[in-house]
Amino acid sequence: MAGGILSGLNAAQREAVTTTADVVQVLAPPGSGKTKTLTARVAHLIAERRLKPWNIIVCTFTVKAANEMKERITKFVGPDCANQLKLGTFHSVALRYLKQYGQHIGLSKDFGIADTSDSKAIVKRITKQNDYTIDAGSARGRISTQKAKGIDSEQFAKTKKNVEQQEFARVYEEYEETLKASNLLDYDDLLTRCCLLLPNVEALLIDEYQDTNNIQYELMALFAQHRNVITIVGDPDQSIYGFRSAEIKNLTRMKQQWADTLTINLEENYRSSGAILHAAQHIIEQDESRPPKKLQATHTFGQRPILRKLPTAAAEADWLVAEVKRTQALSGGLLQPNDFAVLLRSAALSRAIESALGREGVPYRMIGGMRFYDRVEIKLLIDYLRVVDSPGNSEAVERIANMPPRRVGEGTIKGLHEEARLKGVSLWSMVLDVVQGRCRSATKVNNTSHTGLAKFVDVIVSAQKKLASTAAEDTPLVTLLQHIIKKLNYQDHLKKKYADDCEARWSNVEELIAQTTEASDPQQLAAMLAEGALPTIEGIERRTESVTEDALSLFLANVTLSTAGAEKAEQDGEKIQQLTISTIHGAKGLEWPVVFIPACYDGSIPHSRAEDNDEERRLLYVGMTRAQALLYLSSPGRNSQREEASMSTFLAQPGVAAYFEEHGPSIATRDVQGLAKTLGRESPSDAVVAESKRSLERDEDNYWPLTGEQPPEELAKWDRGKSNETAWSIGGMRPAAVFSTAAVTMQQQQDFTTASTTIKAGFVSAKAQYDDILEEQRLKKVDERAAQAKAVADEKPKGRKRQIEGQGSIASFFAKPSTTAKKENESCSNDVKQHDAKRTKIPLQELSNVNTVASADIANRRLMLSHKLPSTAPSRQTPRPTSRVPPAGNPYPFSSSPPQQDEDDGNPTTSDTIPTSDAGHDETTNTMMARPATTFHTTSMQTVVPQRKTLGMRRSLKGWNARGGRH
Numbered sequence: 015m016a017g018g019i020l021s022g023l024n025a026a027q028r029e030a031v032t033t034t035a036d037v038v039q040v041l042a043p044p045g046s047g048k049t050k051t052l053t054a055r056v057a058h059l060i061a062e063r064r065l066k067p068w069n070i071i072v073c074t075f076t077v078k079a080a081n082e083m084k085e086r087i088t089k090f091v092g093p094d095c096a097n098q099l100k101l102g103t104f105h106s107v108a109l110r111y112l113k114q115y116g117q118h119i120g121l122s123k124d125f126g127i128a129d130t131s132d133s134k135a136i137v138k139r140i141t142k143q144n145d146y147t148i149d150a151g152s153a154r155g156r157i158s159t160q161k162a163k164g165i166d167s168e169q170f171a172k173t174k175k176n177v178e179q180q181e182f183a184r185v186y187e188e189y190e191e192t193l194k195a196s197n198l199l200d201y202d203d204l205l206t207r208c209c210l211l212l213p214n215v216e217a218l219l220i221d222e223y224q225d226t227n228n229i230q231y232e233l234m235a236l237f238a239q240h241r242n243v244i245t246i247v248g249d250p251d252q253s254i255y256g257f258r259s260a261e262i263k264n265l266t267r268m269k270q271q272w273a274d275t276l277t278i279n280l281e282e283n284y285r286s287s288g289a290i291l292h293a294a295q296h297i298i299e300q301d302e303s304r305p306p307k308k309l310q311a312t313h314t315f316g317q318r319p320i321l322r323k324l325p326t327a328a329a330e331a332d333w334l335v336a337e338v339k340r341t342q343a344l345s346g347g348l349l350q351p352n353d354f355a356v357l358l359r360s361a362a363l364s365r366a367i368e369s370a371l372g373r374e375g376v377p378y379r380m381i382g383g384m385r386f387y388d389r390v391e392i393k394l395l396i397d398y399l400r401v402v403d404s405p406g407n408s409e410a411v412e413r414i415a416n417m418p419p420r421r422v423g424e425g426t427i428k429g430l431h432e433e434a435r436l437k438g439v440s441l442w443s444m445v446l447d448v449v450q451g452r453c454r455s456a457t458k459v460n461n462t463s464h465t466g467l468a469k470f471v472d473v474i475v476s477a478q479k480k481l482a483s484t485a486a487e488d489t490p491l492v493t494l495l496q497h498i499i500k501k502l503n504y505q506d507h508l509k510k511k512y513a514d515d516c517e518a519r520w521s522n523v524e525e526l527i528a529q530t531t532e533a534s535d536p537q538q539l540a541a542m543l544a545e546g547a548l549p550t551i552e553g554i555e556r557r558t559e560s561v562t563e564d565a566l567s568l569f570l571a572n573v574t575l576s577t578a579g580a581e582k583a584e585q586d587g588e589k590i591q592q593l594t595i596s597t598i599h600g601a602k603g604l605e606w607p608v609v610f611i612p613a614c615y616d617g618s619i620p621h622s623r624a625e626d627n628d629e630e631r632r633l634l635y636v637g638m639t640r641a642q643a644l645l646y647l648s649s650p651g652r653n654s655q656r657e658e659a660s661m662s663t664f665l666a667q668p669g670v671a672a673y674f675e676e677h678g679p680s681i682a683t684r685d686v687q688g689l690a691k692t693l694g695r696e697s698p699s700d701a702v703v704a705e706s707k708r709s710l711e712r713d714e715d716n717y718w719p720l721t722g723e724q725p726p727e728e729l730a731k732w733d734r735g736k737s738n739e740t741a742w743s744i745g746g747m748r749p750a751a752v753f754s755t756a757a758v759t760m761q762q763q764q765d766f767t768t769a770s771t772t773i774k775a776g777f778v779s780a781k782a783q784y785d786d787i788l789e790e791q792r793l794k795k796v797d798e799r800a801a802q803a804k805a806v807a808d809e810k811p812k813g814r815k816r817q818i819e820g821q822g823s824i825a826s827f828f829a830k831p832s833t834t835a836k837k838e839n840e841s842c843s844n845d846v847k848q849h850d851a852k853r854t855k856i857p858l859q860e861l862s863n864v865n866t867v868a869s870a871d872i873a874n875r876r877l878m879l880s881h882k883l884p885s886t887a888p889s890r891q892t893p894r895p896t897s898r899v900p901p902a903g904n905p906y907p908f909s910s911s912p913p914q915q916d917e918d919d920g921n922p923t924t925s926d927t928i929p930t931s932d933a934g935h936d937e938t939t940n941t942m943m944a945r946p947a948t949t950f951h952t953t954s955m956q957t958v959v960p961q962r963k964t965l966g967m968r969r970s971l972k973g974w975n976a977r978g979g980r981h
């Protein structure tokens with residue numbers, strides 16, 4: 015059996031699996047097979063060291079990871095044996111023990127679990143019954159914090175100081191009494207109560223150890239104390255849950271507690287190309303307090319990652335989608351949407367990307383969160399806009415009549431709706447008649463409900479008036495939305511209802527405001543009317559009385575359009591290919607062939623509210639190391655709130671640029687074959703590749719200037735909109751009739767150069783700007799020839815910078831080199847050969863030297879790719895349609911958005927099967943002791959669908975950073 019367990023493992027992995035040491039730390043970088051190693055060690059402990067599976071605990075970070083691990087272990091030891099393991103999240107393992115041994119600490123066997131909403135409901139009832147002034151949501155959070163500190167309600171009551179605390183103490187006490195009376199434990203109780211038990215455990219194994227918190231450490235120590243056989247795997251560089259009290263210090267704490275801890279480092283990465291690893295490693299090494307570590311790529315160097323500048327968040331989204339389509343088409347359809355992931359620092363950032371994907375019909379799914387327009391706080395506001403636009407929408411009226419709560423009974427609304435249906439009128443007109451006393455309804459409407467309905471009518475009617483009275487040039491949609499938000503006291507509502515994550519939700523609302531700002535653009539509105547571009551959407555009744563009302567209809571129509579594709583994809587389930595959007599937190603442990611990380615600007619990553627910049631850097635590192643073959647990072651010059659944004663400090667540091675290309679790769683036919691081989695798929699024929707390539711208007715990433723400015727084509731569109739000849743938007747939400755990819759057709763380019771634009775005072779036409787650009791490019795050519803000559807003379811080693819034509823390709827990553835080539839590569843690992851060093855084996859220190867040399871190359875490519883505007887371009891004197899409304903003194907910048915949990919996540923009652931008995935389990939051997947819990951903090955993750963873990967050929971990069979010592 016051992017042979018089977020160990021096959022396919024490298025020497026270090028084998029050592030970690032078979033060591034006779036009791037306490038083992040396996041510390042290893044991303045993609046080095048930590049999970050694989052842990053799985054094999056479990057099998058080894060059962061098969062070789064003859065430990066009883068029911069006395070082995072295996073803790074994973076997610077339910078999904080637990081299921082995967084069980085599947086793998088089953089292959090080694092069979093299902094009967096694997097089923098006996100105590101395998102799952104900390105919470106589910108604790109639950110199993112409590113079910114089994116709870117009677118020793120006075121728990122009856124049939125206790126239930128109060129989930130988060132049960133807990134909230136209990137606290138709410140207590141505050142309501144007693145007329146307490148304390149907010150129920152925050153009281154629930156405070157109870158959790160006290161439990162985490164090990165302070166029970168009695169202890170807290172003794173230390174209470176002021177009136178407010180006394181009230182909270184009573185809530186806490188009553189909450190505990192209610193749980194006890196109902197024989198319930200909440201999530202916090204699971205771990206704290208389990209700390210009172212000391213069952214017999216022969217071995218404990220923990221995955222993702224770097225993200226354990228204090229209470230989990232306590233549990234680990236308790237579980238392990240009988241035999242002290244512990245194996246943990248982790249990566250300090252991937253510690254990203256500090257904000258949820260995860261303790262990176264638990265690594266050293268463990269070594270202090272068990273002095274004979276054996277540390278094993280795995281150093282080979284089986285996931286990413288050498289180029290991606292080089293770049294990621296360079297970023298993580300900016301943290302000088304971090305001990306140096308070895309990391310070797312087993313793949314070839316491949317395609318250098320891309321670091322792209324775009325003018326706006328909307329342009330960034332357009333570019334991203336254009337790159338997805340371009341690489342898909344150039345690969346002859348070999349790369350499918352499933353192969354792409356967009357990883358975001360904050361969930362609110364998804365809006366622009368989702369809109370762009372929706373416009374282009376690219377299906378996507380969200381992991382770790384909901385689609386933007388499905389988020390409760392957004393859905394509600396959109397419903398208000400819908401009712402303002404079309405009061406006859408009775409479904410929407412029913413949804414919002416008592417939301418936020420106005421004490422209108424649910425039965426009243428339903429009764430009125432039914433009555434309206436029978437009368438053949440809309441619910442809105444029924445409500446209006448009742449409120450204005452024009453008719454007596456058969457449905458009983460008591461005074462409280464009547465008052466509530468009157469408030470609702472006031473919101474809608476005042477909003478309609480606001481819209482009608484706002485001039486088209488006064489950003490009517492923003493004005494309308496802000497009016498509704500104010501009337502609803504929306505921010506307070508979010509604070510009350512979602513105490514735990516109200517800031518993230520408010521960020522989403524701000525993102526919606528930003529979107530209405532774009533959609534209010536007067537040029538865009540005027541152009542749409544001129545074009546007659548308003549789409550007709552089934553089920554959406556349009557009132558076309560004014561420009562502003564049309565603007566609202568158009569906005570809502572586009573929202574519907576952008577969600578329609580996603581809904582269709584959802585209905586089709588797994589059958590259809592979907593790009594993945596996730597927070598970076600939610601992408602932990604996963605991998606994709608192509609990864610995009612947009613919005614890499616200061617304030618986003620590092621996040622403006624983050625307390626620990628090093629954790630933010632690690633987050634970027636985790637995101638980057640999810641990529642197998644292609645990695646795109648990007649940053650807009652203006653974020654979606656139209657505020658100026660500068661490149662993330664992690665990426666703006668000297669030397670970083672040398673690790674990146676400035677634009678997406680060319681993909682030649684031969685690259686496609688290499689790609690097919692690696693992904694284990696059939697390679698499309700040359701004819702298919704050629705055919706799908708034909709569908710592209712642009713086969714290079716050369717529409718958006720490398721400088722991060724608007725391309726002349728976009729400016730020309732604006733010119734045209736201004737002169738009312740024709741128009742496109744500058745980004746953001748566009749009229750459905752003019753949706754297009756970021757690329758423009760040759761005809762459009764032709765139009766651009768020949769268009770006769772109306773030149774207005776203080777405004778210079780795009781044609782004139784284009785002439786300036788040509789002139790500037792001619793001058794730049796002269797400068798760059800000089801720079802090139804200097805670069806040749808300097809002859810320093812340089813990173814693989816390339817021209818867009820004949821560039822290095824991703825084939826070098828995907829194609830398997832010949833055996834001889836492999837030998838050559840390995841033999842020269844310490845004494846790097848000049849040529850190869852440029853492609854694969856450049857020590858990090860050397861790579862950082864290439865900057866000055868590369869600059870000429872970069873400039874040269876800019877010449878070919880960009881349409882840089884002259885810095886003195888007259889257009890600068892006349893502001894372009896960019897910033898409009900970012901609310902001044904905005905107290906809520908983008909908020910941190912931890913991945914949202916699946917409902918099941920962390921809920922052992924639904925996620926884990928609790929065995930009623932353990933076959934062969936000798937209960938008499940269990941030791942039971944009491945011990946108080948000291949701390950507690952819940953850590954849980956959403957479940958995610960893992961991607962294939964494809965592998966390419968191996969290639970050693972030994973010597974690349976041989977300076978790194980063992981950690």
Ligand SMILES: Nc1ncnc2c1ncn2[C@@H]1O[C@H](COP(=O)(O)OP(=O)(O)OP(=O)(O)O)[C@@H](O)[C@H]1O
Binds near residue numbers: 022046051
């Ligand atoms: N010795 C090996 N030979 C070939 N492939 C391997 C080897 N070890 C691991 N792999 C593969 O490498 C990929 C990454 O492994 P795994 O997910 O276990 O890494 P990890 O260290 O847990 O990564 P992360 O920290 O990013 O979650 C998997 O597809 C795995 O099968």
